[in-house]
Amino acid sequence: MFKSRTHYINHFRRLINLEREADIKRHEDEIKKLTGTKREKKGRALMNMRGKRAGRLYGNQHLIKYMKMEIGMPLPDLDMNVGDVVVVSQGQPLKKGNPLGTIVEKSRHSLVVLYDGYPDKWMYKKNLRIDLYVNDVTYRRMQEALDTMMYGREQSPRLMDWIIGEKDKYVPNSKSLNETSMDDRFSSFEFYNEKLNRSQKVAVVNAVRAQDFYIVHGPPGTGKTKTGVEILCQSKDKYKKVLATADSNGAVDNIAQGLLEYDVKVVRIGRPFKVHEALKAMTLDAQLMMHPKYNQIESLREQAFIKMKDQEGLKHPSPRWTRGLRHNEIHKLARKGTGSRGVSASDMKSMSKWIYIREEIDGLFKKADDLERDLTQEILREADVVLSTNSGAGQALLEGWEFDLVLIDEATQSTETSALIPAVKGKRLILLGDHKQLPPTVISLEAIGAGFSISLLERLAERYGDGLLTMLDTQYRMHDEIAQFSNNAFYNGMLKSGEENGKWRLEEVEDLGGRSLGSIGRLVKGSSAFVDIKGKEAKQGDGPSLTNKAEVNVVVKIAKGLLHLGVPEASIGIISPYKAQVKQMKLQLSDYGSAIQIDTVDGFQGQEKDVIILSFVRSNETGTMGFLNDVRRLNVALTRAKKLRIMVGDKNTLNTHETYKSLLDESEIVDWNNS
Secondary structure: OOOOHHHHHHHHHHHHHHHHHHHHHHHHHHHHHOOHHHHHHOOOEEEEEEEEEEEEEOOOEEEEEEEEOOOOOOOOOOOOOOOOEEEEEOOOOOOOOOOEEEEEEEOOOEEEEEEEOOOOHHHHOOOEEEEEOOOHHHHHHHHHHHHHHHOOOOOOHHHHHHHHOOOOOOOOOOOOOOHHHHHHHHOOOOOOOOOOOHHHHHHHHHHHHOOOEEEEEOOOOOOHHHHHHHHHHHHHHHOOOEEEEEOOHHHHHHHHHHHOOOOOOEEEOOOOOOOOHHHHHHEHHHHHHHOOOHHHHHHHHHHHHHHHHOOOOOOOOOHHHHOOOOHHHHHHHHHHOOOEOOEOHHHHHHHHHHHHHHHHHHHHHHHHHHHHHHHHHHHHHHOOEEEEEOHHHHOHHHOOOOEOEEEEEOHHHOOHHHHHHHHOOEOOEEEEEOOOOOOOOOOOHHHHHOOOOOOHHHHHHHHHHHHHEEEOOEEOOOOHHHHHHHHHHHOOOOOEEOOOHHHOOOHHHOOOOOOOOHHHHHHHOOOEEEEEOOOOEEEOOOOOOEEEHHHHHHHHHHHHHHHHHOOOHHHEEEEEOOHHHHHHHHHHOHHHOOOOEEEEHHHHOOOOEEEEEEEOOOOOOOOOOHHHHOHHHHHHHHOOEEEEEEEEEOHHHHOOOHHHHHHHHOOEEEEHHHO
16 A cells, blocks of 8 residues: 555545644634634533643643533533543633643543643633543654654564555564464463453463564454453563553543452653542652652642742833843842842842742752652653553653554554554554444545545554454353444354353343233343334534434333343443434433433543443434444444343334345334334
């Protein structure tokens, strides 16, 4: 595909710029087009907010907690989540110089936002506006990764050759294990997790022994992250420096959770907030604060803040008063006891004193920052495994680091350039993911057309999959009947189920006996069913998203029926591909709060529930499928349920698509209209 390294780099530079411009335009156009109140209704802005100090982290990082001005008033339904970048303003979000922050905590009544640097006083006032904005840092780090490939020191020229595909000069270096040699190779490995199945062990051995890179293909429920954790445990014994990343904080924390069971020294860098209590000790923040020398850092900064009080009452050397005088000139005049350029001698002396104090303050902060940097590097050097998001791997604290191995989990959810941020720091690369599930999220249609939504894993699997890929072949999540369609449609029937999967049933409905429960009874007696409902799709507001009121009503009835049977709220998940439909279902089931998880397909990626109710929404005379045409999204939706899957949709509309028709042909159909 790529003629040269220059061709590769120029190609992806263009795509990064296209995506960045589309991202900025999307937000800025909406900010210009809509009033703040209308944007708030869409969940992408908050009006009439007030801020208050919420603490400080290591370094010059400060937290502000934002709430509605009316005490106790909940926030509206938001399209803002932890990790998103927001801009705070006094009503003019596009004004140059408005500070950008990162959401680190979200609750029903507040957002906590992290800022680099000291916040201005107005950021704690009332009548503030907060808008979802663009995370430009990630785009810059993608470009920096390309710069490293072009101009920087390469960790592994061979690895870059594999990635670019510039030359086919290397023979695949890790042949898949065959049956005759498998046990012999296993005998040289002492697995940390002896419960791994055969395909998982094959993947571990091949990945650890790979000279340049390897791919672990993990379909839903096959223990992909568990396999990745074993690879990391084996690698920390073999290599000195190991980096593990994923596109999202949640996926990184899943790796961290898995490593808890083993004797692995882990440092989690980045901004992981609201992490499980057991994971907090892994964070760089926690380890830094526990370091014996951290008190010195706090003491230096405290001295600096005390010194600031000494500046009170002194003349601030603003341009209005300095009038072009340099600091050394002000000191000289102050020593002479003379004024200049209309500034009195006393004001000159006051400014000189202010400057001397500022120099002391800056010196104290510099000492604190230098010590903190040294301690941070010490902690990182002592770690067996460093964890971060893909973007987080581009932080300054890892500048110049060389890792013996880089492992990227959920690699199919990352754009290729996102994966490059950690990849350029490694000598070897292991990619874990499933290119039959959700692709990376890309906004620019032009970038999508040029292949930006194709992940690095998918591209390399297509090119080198025969020799450098192991597929995990046993799923432990779903009942056999739930797994059957996806297995045949997406995995060529190669996926097996664990021994217990076929016995899984909802305990609450095992003893239904001969009781007549109408349509609900028919739905819960099996493991998978399709409810045929002739509804009507409709646009929600002026946006592109769709709703289907008839399906909302049916989903609500099914959910309440399950609750009546005794199924716990937390065991139920409700999915729709359309955000507007999700919003309507949340409103109808608001009495249950957040106990019943209701989200989009993308929001459910990597999650599971005992019961999943799926609303397809599309219902029209022309058989238009729109968003549903992406069958990878269908695969994700179908594989979230463990014991019971109930699909709700219009059979006539869905039957116009070959994959959906196959699904319906294999499903038990319940005609809700006539039940």
